[in-house]
Amino acid sequence: MRRNMFFKNTKIKKDDWDNVTVKVDAELIPAKISEVLNNIKITMGNSTDLVTRDFKTGKDGSIDIGIAYVDGLADKVFVQDYIIQPLMTDLRMTGLDIEIEKDPNVFEVIKNFNLVSGDLKEIIDLKTLYTHLLSGDTIVLIEGYKKGFAVSSQGWQDRGIQEPTSQTVVRGPKDGFTETLRTNTSLIRRRIKNTDLWIETIPVGNKTQTDVALLYLKDVANPKIVNEVRMRINKIEIDAILESGYIEEMIQDKTFTVFPTIHNTERPDAACAAILEGKIIIMVDGTPFVLIAPAVFVEFFQSSEDYYQRADISSLLRMLRYFCLFLALITPSAYIAVTTFHQEMLPTLLLISLAAQREGVPFPALIEAVMMEVTFEILREAGVRMPRAVGSAISIVGALVLGQAAVEAGIVSATMVIIVSLTAIASFVCPSFNMAISIRILRFVFMILAATFGLFGIIMGLIMMVAHLASLRSFGVPYLSPMAPMVAADQKDVFVRVPIWKMITRPSFISQSDSRRQATPSPKPPNKSTNEGGSQGENK
Amino acid sequence: MERISQYQLFVLTVFFQVGTTIIFGFGAAAGRDAWIVTIISLLVGIFVISIYLFLSYLNPGLTLVEWFPAQFGKWIGTPIAWLYPLLFLYEGGRILNDIKYLTTTIILVDTPFLAIILFFLLVVAYLQYCGIEVIARIGEIFFPYFLVMILGSVVLILVSDILRVDNLLPVLKNGWKPILASTFPLGASQGFAQSLELAMIWLLVSTSHKEIVKTTLFATVFSGLLILITVLMIITGIGEFFYKIESFPMFALVSKVNIGGIIKNLDAFAVLLFIISAFFKLSLHLFFAIRGFQILTKVESSRKLIIPITIISIYLGYSVSSNYEEHIKVAIEVFPYNLWIMLLWILPFALLIVTLIKRAIKNRKKEMAQAKE
Incomplete structure (x- = not known):
């Protein structure tokens, strides 16, 4: 809808397209098989992967049957063994003819006695026929009936469940989502065996008809948020959805921000944890990245491993991450501010050392810093995009040519190289890639602020950034919760991760229903009295 | 309607009351007895804030600028109510001046005033667009970082062994007169009686009036103690003489910090502390001004007023005073007597009396009506 504001013409075209769909909707399946099969062939332009077949069966070949499926989407062996075989040969060999003589409704007889499939749907119009055909189902038609069957026969080549590449853990499950929606939902179902785990599927994309699934725990998730997510997905009018990023951009709250307001993950355990917190998972067919909504700022600094390691280790690591966030954001700008405006803050010896290094450098600190940061960004991008085979070349060029040689040539100071590498490494500590990118973008803003206003610029920039964060919302949940607005009970999972037995309630800023997670007090070894053995305690 | 929580009210009250005080010092005219001024001001402040809270109890559902028309009638009350947003705006201009003198003296020596004012106001205006919830x-x-920075500086100052308790002696050398003179109107108004402005947001707090009273008074005591600690540290650290003549006594103190030759020259950090608290005070001043004007002019959206108010603030920030000496002189000798006494003391007390009398008459009438029945 938003697009229409900019391109007036689109609207008219879209209306035309709607009219066409309405026509297709109304078109029912003709009674003659040849007509239907021809229709399919013509509509799909005789595509080579389309397989159609009609044959006669039954006593004296009195029943005409047509089938159609798409090669590659449907499982050939299944179609052969469980659809064609029973219809073509078994129908003659068994006593079904008698059944047919008794009940002239061939359609029902075949449905009840011949199609050996758990998932069988009757279809009456052509639009549904095409949807099923293109999803990998096999269409079975019987002469003389204005309806047909769609037998579920999906069986295409897909990537098996592998270890996720974007979010790795030392300890924790190693399976990751795949490109197939059904596999992904099964990974969730296997972990949450509960009837309250509801899965809704909405086809999105006028051309692609991509399945988008919503998963949530019905008694925990906030129904308002569920409705909101469903409504926003239903409102999407787009021709294609190729990745969950499409959905993310279409449904996020505020489009003008560098911060991600919807989280994504490749890990089923992280998705399950989110579901159990009352969040909603949005899965898109064709991508291993599922969306988690609503998302809050602190979530991007939580790794699923935090909950598998001991609480003290996790708390320490989490604090380290926040520290690294600060480093990644501020280090270059602080360096610029201090060397340009506030030299008096440095101890004298350090100042002399810095000044001596910068003596031969022809650029002001800002130019030097921006130059090196941009260089690093180029290296990083090259590292991600280029073919694996030339990977080592980049590291040689990066480390030697741009690092050491630039210093020796007197273009940048050695300190600046240290600062840039520190910033770079710190930005990779963030467990979430899209948050790290936002931080990297803001880093340049802070560098410019520092070069114009020194520390004053940095602190004002920080205030502005926090104000922006505080003004963001993700599906009605304030982005900075539970820090602002402050919820004391939810501080258990922000800067520190308290032991699991202390996490008695779910985060209240997402959902208030069924908020208790576990019983108190938690199971503990019995209290031992000070001077007696454990057996004494057990006896009590 | 936007809502703020009890804890948020506490934080805003502390930021508002501490404001610029921690850097400029408190009751400097009383010299080494400034800490006594602080305590007396705090007590007077608690008293006067209780009266404001009582006024807000007597005028339920109304903000500060609506009290006067409600009690004095439309024709007398409305002009009086108009004075308040103007006062807030002017005070905002004064904060801008504080910032411009401070930053250009200490951290950004050659930067033009206009650049600093514009940059500062840009951020403040952005906050006004975001609304009070975001503020x-x-x-x-x-708030936690602010406290940690204050505590950190206290620890650093204690560790670097620059405090001399002798600096406090002799107590009350000049008697009570200079103490009382700097308590009223300046001491008790600065920060404490200024909290009258918070009456603009008491309505937005999502708790009962009783809780608001508790929170506000607790916050007042809290910020009073913060100021007291600062004042005591400054006097014992740099002595009475420098306390009186230094433009920014807190900096004089912080710059004396030297721990092993490594941790020293922390002025820039003190500036950051100051900028944060000044920033909140200015944002609140402007928010109250905009809200006051919005209520009085009956404009449906306060957003329309943000740009005009910001432009006026640029002008005020540039022109309220032409140099630092004038700025301080006005702040201590002119401004409290001409504006604060009238607006923060006389008018609210008059309002209280009028409100109580009207209430009494109303009750009497009710009783008489009941008696007749």
Whole structure:
């Protein structure tokens, strides 16, 4: 809808397209098989992967049957063994003819006695026929009936469940989502065996008809948020959805921000944890990245491993991450501010050392810093995009040519190289890639602020950034919760991760229903009295 | 309607009351007895804030600028109510001046005033667009760091062994007169009686009036103690003489910090502390001004007023005073007597009396009506 504001013409075209769909909707399946099969062939332009077949069966070949499926989407062996075989040969060999003589409704007889499939749907119009055909189902038609069957026969080549590449853990499950929606939902179902785990599927994309699934725990998730997510997905009018990023951009709250307001993950355990917190998972067919909504700022600094390691280790690591966030954001700008405006803050010896290094450098600190940061960004991008085979070349060029040689040539100071590498490494500590990118973008803003206003610029920039964060919302949940607005009970999972037995309630800023997670007090070894053995305690 | 929580009210009240005080010092005219001024001001402040809270109890559902028309009638009350947003705006201009003198003296020596004012106001205006909820939220985020920075500086100052308790002696050398003179109107108004402005947001707090009273008074005591600690540290650290003549006594103190030759020259950090608290005070001043004007002019959206108010603030920030000496002189000798006494003391007390009398008459009438029945 938003697009229409900019391109007036689109609207008219879209209306035309709607009219066409309405026509297709109304078109029912003709009674003659040849007509239907021809229709399919013509509509799909005789595509080579389309397989159609009609044959006669039954006593004296009195029943005409047509089938159609798409090669590659449907499982050939299944179609052969469980659809064609029973219809073509078994129908003659068994006593079904008698059944047919008794009940002239061939359609029902075949449905009840011949199609050996758990998932069988009757279809009456052509639009549904095409949807099923293109999803990998096999269409079975019987002469003389204005309806047909769609037998579920999906069986295409897909990537098996592998270890996720974007979010790795030392300890924790190693399976990751795949490109197939059904596999992904099964990974969730296997972990949450509960009837309250509801899965809704909405086809999105006028051309692609991509399945988008919503998963949530019905008694925990906030129904308002569920409705909101469903409504926003239903409102999407787009021709294609190729990745969950499409959905993310279409449904996020505020489009003008560098911060991600919807989280994504490749890990089923992280998705399950989110579901159990009352969040909603949005899965898109064709991508291993599922969306988690609503998302809050602190979530991007939580790794699923935090909950598998001991609480003290996790708390320490989490604090380290926040520290690294600060480093990644501020280090270059602080360096610029201090060397340009506030030299008096440095101890004298350090100042002399810095000044001596910068003596031969022809650029002001800002130019030097921006130059090196941009260089690093180029290296990083090259590292991600280029073919694996030339990977080592980049590291040689990066480390030697741009690092050491630039210093020796007197273009940048050695300190600046240290600062840039520190910033770079710190930005990779963030467990979430899209948050790290936002931080990297803001880093340049802070560098410019520092070069114009020194520390004053940095602190004002920080205030502005926090104000922006505080003004963001993700599906009605304030982005900075539970820090602002402050919820004391939810501080258990922000800067520190308290032991699991202390996490008695779910985060209240997402959902208030069924908020208790576990019983108190938690199971503990019995209290031992000070001077007696454990057996004494057990006896009590 | 935007809502703020009890804790947010606490944070905003502390930021508002501490404001610029921690850097400029408190009751400097009383010299080494400034800490006594602080305590007396705090007590007077608690008293006067209780009266404001009582006024807000007597005028339920009304903000500060609506009290006067409600009690004095439309024709007398409305002009009086107009004075308040103007006062807030002017005070905002004064904060801008504080910032421009401070930053250009200490951290950004050659930067033109206009650049600093524009940059500062840009951020403040952005906050006004975000609304009071967001202001309260960033208050919540910055408050712990603000406290940690204050505590950190206290620890550093204690560790570097620059405090001399002798500097406090002799107590009351010049008697009570200079103490009382700097308590009223300046001491008790600065920060404490200024909290009258918070009457603009008491309505937005999502708790009962009783809780608001508790929170506000607790916050007042809290910020009073913060100021007291600062004042005591400054006097014992740099002595009476420098306390009186230094433009920014807190900096004089912080710059004396030297721990092993490594941790020293922390002025820039003190500036950051100051900028944060001044920033909140200015944002609140302007928010109250905009809200006051919005209520009085009956404009449906306060957003329309943000740009005009910001432009006026640029002018005020540039022109309220032409140099630092004038700025301080006005702040201590002119401004409290001409504006604060009238607006923060006389008018609210008059309002209280009128309100109580009207209430009494109303009750009497009710009783008589009941008696007749």
